[in-house]
Amino acid sequence: MTAAPRRRPKLAVWKFASCDGCQLTLLDCEDELLGLADQVEIAHFLEASSASAPGPYDLSLVEGSVTTPQDVERIHHIRAVSARLVTIGACATAGGVQALRNYADVAEFQAAVYARPDYIATLATSTPISAHVPVDFELRGCPIDRRQLLEVITAHLAGRRPDIPAHSVCFECKQRGTVCVTVAHGTPCLGPVTHAGCGAICPTYGRGCYGCFGPSNSANLPSFVPLLRRDGMDTLDVVRVLRTFNTAAPAFDAAARTEEER
Amino acid sequence: MTHRGSRVLHVGSLSRVEGEGSLYLRVQGDEVAEARLAVYEPPRFFEAFLRGRSYTEPPDITSRICGICPVAYQLSACRAIEDACGAVVDGQLAALRRLIYCGEWIESHTLHVHLLHAPDFHGCDNVVELARSRRADVERGLRLKQAGNAIIELLGGRAIHPVNVRLGGFHRVPSRSELRPLAEQLRRAREDAALTVRWVAGFDFPDAGCDHDLLALSEPDTYAIESGTPTVMAAPHTAALPATTRRALPTRTFGVREFGDHVTESQVPHSTALHARLDGRRHLTGPLARYAISGRLLSPVAAQAARDAGLGDPRKGDVCRNPYRSIIVRAVEVLHAVDEALRLIEAYEPPPRPYVEVPPSAGTGHGATEAPRGLLYHRYTLDAQGTVTEAVLVPPTAQNQDAIEEDLRRTVQEHLRAGEPTDAELTAVCERAIRNHDPCISCSTHFLDLTVDRTGSGA
Numbered sequence: 001m002t003a004a005p006r007r008r009p010k011l012a013v014w015k016f017a018s019c020d021g022c023q024l025t026l027l028d029c030e031d032e033l034l035g036l037a038d039q040v041e042i043a044h045f046l047e048a049s050s051a052s053a054p055g056p057y058d059l060s061l062v063e064g065s066v067t068t069p070q071d072v073e074r075i076h077h078i079r080a081v082s083a084r085l086v087t088i089g090a091c092a093t094a095g096g097v098q099a100l101r102n103y104a105d106v107a108e109f110q111a112a113v114y115a116r117p118d119y120i121a122t123l124a125t126s127t128p129i130s131a132h133v134p135v136d137f138e139l140r141g142c143p144i145d146r147r148q149l150l151e152v153i154t155a156h157l158a159g160r161r162p163d164i165p166a167h168s169v170c171f172e173c174k175q176r177g178t179v180c181v182t183v184a185h186g187t188p189c190l191g192p193v194t195h196a197g198c199g200a201i202c203p204t205y206g207r208g209c210y211g212c213f214g215p216s217n218s219a220n221l222p223s224f225v226p227l228l229r230r231d232g233m234d235t236l237d238v239v240r241v242l243r244t245f246n247t248a249a250p251a252f253d254a255a256a257r258t259e260e261e262r
Numbered sequence: 263m264t265h266r267g268s269r270v271l272h273v274g275s276l277s278r279v280e281g282e283g284s285l286y287l288r289v290q291g292d293e294v295a296e297a298r299l300a301v302y303e304p305p306r307f308f309e310a311f312l313r314g315r316s317y318t319e320p321p322d323i324t325s326r327i328c329g330i331c332p333v334a335y336q337l338s339a340c341r342a343i344e345d346a347c348g349a350v351v352d353g354q355l356a357a358l359r360r361l362i363y364c365g366e367w368i369e370s371h372t373l374h375v376h377l378l379h380a381p382d383f384h385g386c387d388n389v390v391e392l393a394r395s396r397r398a399d400v401e402r403g404l405r406l407k408q409a410g411n412a413i414i415e416l417l418g419g420r421a422i423h424p425v426n427v428r429l430g431g432f433h434r435v436p437s438r439s440e441l442r443p444l445a446e447q448l449r450r451a452r453e454d455a456a457l458t459v460r461w462v463a464g465f466d467f468p469d470a471g472c473d474h475d476l477l478a479l480s481e482p483d484t485y486a487i488e489s490g491t492p493t494v495m496a497a498p499h500t501a502a503l504p505a506t507t508r509r510a511l512p513t514r515t516f517g518v519r520e521f522g523d524h525v526t527e528s529q530v531p532h533s534t535a536l537h538a539r540l541d542g543r544r545h546l547t548g549p550l551a552r553y554a555i556s557g558r559l560l561s562p563v564a565a566q567a568a569r570d571a572g573l574g575d576p577r578k579g580d581v582c583r584n585p586y587r588s589i590i591v592r593a594v595e596v597l598h599a600v601d602e603a604l605r606l607i608e609a610y611e612p613p614p615r616p617y618v619e620v621p622p623s624a625g626t627g628h629g630a631t632e633a634p635r636g637l638l639y640h641r642y643t644l645d646a647q648g649t650v651t652e653a654v655l656v657p658p659t660a661q662n663q664d665a666i667e668e669d670l671r672r673t674v675q676e677h678l679r680a681g682e683p684t685d686a687e688l689t690a691v692c693e694r695a696i697r698n699h700d701p702c703i704s705c706s707t708h709f710l711d712l713t714v715d716r717t718g719s720g721a
Contacts (some may be wrong), residue, residue: 017306020280021329021422027377028411028421030404034397037390048377049388050277050693067306097326100311109310126306143329143422201419205426206616207433210322212423240316245326 009058009157012044014078016064016071017098017126021143022089023047023063028146036150039157055081059156065091065098065126072123072132079133086152087129090142094214095248097142099126102248128248137162140195142212142245148197165196166217169209172200181208188231190241193219193251214246221255235259277693278378278388280330280702285670285692292678297671299663299696309653317343317622317648318429324640324655325423328702330373333366333414334633335640336427337488342640343429345518346627347648349620354613355431356488358417361606362427363488363631364599365413368451369421370634371549371592371599372410374700375462376403379589382694383465399461402454406596409451413603416444431617441607448604455597456567462593463571467586470673471505473497474544474665476551477525479632480515485559485598486552488631491515492524493555494540498583510579513555518628521639525656538661546665547636547658548699549591554581561605564598585669585698592700622648633658635702659701669695 013023027033027048043053060082066072079085087093095102101109106124129135139152139162148164155162165171169191173180181187181203189208191200195216202209215221228238242256288296308327312320320339325332337359344351351359376399377389386392393400411421416436418424426433475497479490496511498504503511516524525545527538539545557576560568565577571590574580582591624646630639636658643652673695677683683691 019326019329019332021326021332024329024373024422027373028407030408030411033404034390034393034400037393042388042390045388046277047280048278049390050381051387051391052277097308097311097323098306101307104311106307109307112307112310112313142326143420198420202425202433205419205432205434207425207428210425237316240319244319244323 008039008041010043010053010056011040011153012055012057012060012078012082013042013047014044014060014062014064015046016062016075016092016129017067018064018089018091018096020047020063022092022141023061025088025144025146025149026061029150032150036153040153057082058084059153060085062087062092062129063089065095065128066132067098067123067126069123075129075132084136084156085129085133086137086139086156087135088139088149089144090140090212090214090245091126092129093138093140093249094246095126095128097245097247099248100243101126103243126248139164140197140213145197145199167196168192168216168218169194169196169198169200169203169213172196172198173203176200176204178203181206182227182231186231188228188233188237188241192227193221193224210241210244211252212245214249215251219251221251222258225255225259235262278381278697279700280328283701285696287670287674287688287692289674289678294671294675294678297667297674299667299670299701309655312642312650312653315650317347317642317644317650320640320642320650320653321427321429322423322425327655327657329422330370330702331366331633331635331638332423333362333418333427334631334638336424337363338629338631338633338638338640339642340427340429341489341629341631342627342642343629343644344620344627345629346625346642346644347429347620347623349430349618351431351618354611355435355617357606357610358432358435358613359427360488361603362414362417362424364603364606365410365417367487367599367634368410368455368596368603369407369414370410371596372403372407372458374634375458375589375592375596376400376407378700379592379697380462380465382697383462383589399458402457406451406454406458409447409454409600410596412444412447416440428617429620431613431615433616435612435616437612438610441610445604445607448600448607452563452597452600452604455593455600456563459567459571459590459593459597462589465589467584469506469584470586470669471498471507471583472546472550472585472665472669473499473505474546474668475540476554477540477545477547477637477661478551478555479630479637480513480555481559483559485556485561485602486632487599487602490630490632492518492521492630492637494545495551495554495581497543506583508574508580508582510554510581518630518639521628521630521656522641522654525639525661527656527660537663538656539664540661544664544668545661546699547661548634549588549595549636550582550585551636552595552632553591554583557581560594560598561601563601564594567597568594585695588698588700622646626652633702635659635700636662657702662699662701666696666699666701669698 190211
């Protein structure tokens with residue numbers, strides 16, 4: 001009796017409004033890419049392949065935020081043909097930097113960039129995927145971390161939950177043995193309220209964390225913002241640093257609004 | 263089956279490009295009436311929301327326009343803002359900027375050569391399929407790409423959206439000993455890059471030319487990357503030469519500050535990308551333009567590889583105008599970038615400070631650098647506190663759009679004259695013609711569908 005050949009799980013990669021950097025992270029796995037392709041069938045990945053196999057897909061990785069009426073329909077279709085749907089990066093998870101439009105008059109934005117704004121179809125907001133369909137896992141980062149992406153995919157292949165800690169960047173500084181830039185130099189740093197995953201790169205380069213992985217699971221912004229002020233940031237500085245790549249993440253958004261109303 | 267009737271076709275999505283767009287072809291009888299590359303970028307409005315931000319923020323914010331060439335955005339932004347504030351970054355800090363930029367050229371070009379473009383020449387859909395028959399070539403390419411990423415990771419902290427670049431220089435600069443293992447990796451990469459030039463030179467290339475003005479930055483004594491003066495080489499037809507000519511043609515220059523007087527953007531209904539023209543004419547930026555304008559300044563090893571690859575002698579001014587052969591030019595530029603990176607590391611002495619101060623100043627600043635896909639221009643206007651009041655970004659793909667459409671029109675026309683291509687054949691031809699230019703539609707972009715609208719005689 002011979003075993004039937006194992007069917008490889010089908011992987012799909014989808015793009016919404018984004019810079020392509022998170023899906024590029026998959027192609028940046030130079031050491032693992034060909035081995036991974038033995039383990040999974042890369043069934044749909046427009047940036048990398050002209051061939052596209054029809055769904056259903058076992059695992060869909062979704063990059064980018066929803067900003068057009070057509071994309072609202074498209075994400076519902078993708079959800080329907082995907083057993084598991086994982087968002088990759090700050091755009092898909094929190095609306096991305098383009099969610100700065102959520103605070104402004106989009107008609108005025110269009111007029112600022114385009115001479116004929118009537119040619120452009122867009123929604124007034126940039127929203128995360130989870131605002132439209134159920135999401136099985138959200139991988140953080142602007143961009144995502146390559147090792148964490150591999151962990152998400154291998155965990156899926158093994159049928160377990162990805163081992164992605166939700167604590168703050170401070171843990172990673174300690175693990176890496178990086179001297180605290182705030183304690184040692186008084187540098188404002190979002191590390192205490194920012195989700196781990198990057199490996200604490202900015203403090204290692206002598207720079208305060210700027211929050212590109214979004215809020216951690218224990219972020220207490222009302223207690224934290226006074227520390228930024230102590231280290232020299234004024235109201236405008238605080239609003240700006242919270243309104244970047246994860247501006248629509250609820251914890252950052254609420255804190256920025258509170259600051260603005262002071 | 264004949265296609266002389268009136269019809270509209272939707273064929274698949276354009277793949278193996280950065281981002282997504284759509285293509286519209288209108289064919290009447292044997293004539294191409296219209297060829298349009300449409301970019302359905304879901305608009306992200308960077309130029310709008312940069313207003314009101316601090317002058318220190320555009321390097322980090324604009325890097326998010328493109329995950330493939332973030333260093334280009336960071337350094338064009340730095341140059342423009344430093345210009346507005348009257349700051350000069352030179353010496354070893356400028357050398358480190360050039361070094362991290364070399365990393366991006368190696369990474370981005372190698373991605374295009376091996377993962378996006380080479381499959382076209384082997385009848386493959388993707389690199390995984392290509393690896394079945396050309397495993398060693400693909401593995402060499404992945405190793406080379408990794409070497410480019412290693413430069414960006416060391417100097418920038420990570421390969422995509424690096425964190426270490428700032429106005430005036432860097433947050434932290436490396437020691438000489440930190441660069442030593444990188445040099446080891448790059449010496450291996452130099453061999454890989456030379457072999458890659460030889461590999462791609464052996465592909466089959468259709469005869470083709472391009473009759474566009476070529477625009478690239480130039481420097482007096484180095485192949486321009488992170489700085490330079492905009493330089494234009496006239497299109498062959500201005501000298502009554504065929505589009506395929508290898509001859510260098512006269513050049514003219516203008517200052518970066520006059521960029522907006524020469525390169526103007528306009529909007530067309532089919533696209534969310536703005537179309538740019540140079541003095542009212544179609545132009546092309548990117549590897550072919552750089553090679554034409556700066557080829558004589560390639561490193562000896564890169565110039566030799568170009569000669570061996572059949573590109574003529576760049577040091578004598580031979581120019582390549584065949585867009586299909588751009589894959590060879592990219593491979594030559596990778597070899598040059600690896601060689602240049604090694605030279606920079608060899609000459610490196612840590613600067614006394616990681617950055618120069620850039621105090622805010624009211625005014626307008628201009629910056630241009632050579633992104634892997636071509637000239638990337640930024641302009642910012644600041645108030646006295648350093649708040650951005652206006653931002654203008656002109657990416658290479660917006661500039662190349664007219665040239666790409668002209669290549670499409672010509673290519674389809676040639677195929678229509680040569681026979682009766684099916685729609686599937688036309689699609690493949692069009693996708694290749696677009697991929698030749700490595701468009702970064704993700705600097706914008708959405709969805710690529712081919713629409714062929716055939717109207718005319720026989721119906």
